[in-house]
Amino acid sequence: MINPSAHGWIDKYFAQKAAAINDAAEDTLYLKIRNTGLIYGHIIAPQGFELSEISGWTDEEKAKVALLGALYCTCCNKTGQLDKQFFLDAALKFYRQITPQGFGLLKKSIAIISAKP
Numbered sequence: 001m002i003n004p005s006a007h008g009w010i011d012k013y014f015a016q017k018a019a020a021i022n023d024a025a026e027d028t029l030y031l032k033i034r035n036t037g038l039i040y041g042h043i044i045a046p047q048g049f050e051l052s053e054i055s056g057w058t059d060e061e062k063a064k065v066a067l068l069g070a071l072y073c074t075c076c077n078k079t080g081q082l083d084k085q086f087f088l089d090a091a092l093k094f095y096r097q098i099t100p101q102g103f104g105l106l107k108k109s110i111a112i113i114s115a116k117p
Contacts, residue, residue, distance in 0.1 A: 001053070004061035013068060014084045021047040021069055029077050038066040047073070 037044040043062035
């Protein structure tokens with residue numbers, strides 16, 4: 001069982017569920033992601049999961065798994081790469097590019113506090 005709040009859940013996800021969800025053609029990919037509820041901001045169930053598997057999950061946990069699945073399916077669809085490590089490297093590279101260096105609430109808070117006379 002996958003616990004999205006536990007350490008190592010992403011590896012478990014790829015071992016148990018990723019192969020079953022990455023077979024979507026481009027025209028059905030949108031529909032599959034839409035059916036999870038991710039597009040509307042209300043997750044019903046991540047791709048490849050039954051409602052019984054996610055009972056007890058918080059909304060945040062459902063969202064984490066649904067987003068990971070959607071990103072992985074999109075990456076597989078657009079690049080033709082099914083490799084987990086390729087996806088993880090591409091995702092980390094993307095998030096590093098969109099996150100400005102030094103941008104962090106803690107760093108901003110410290111800078112504001114330090115600047116006060």
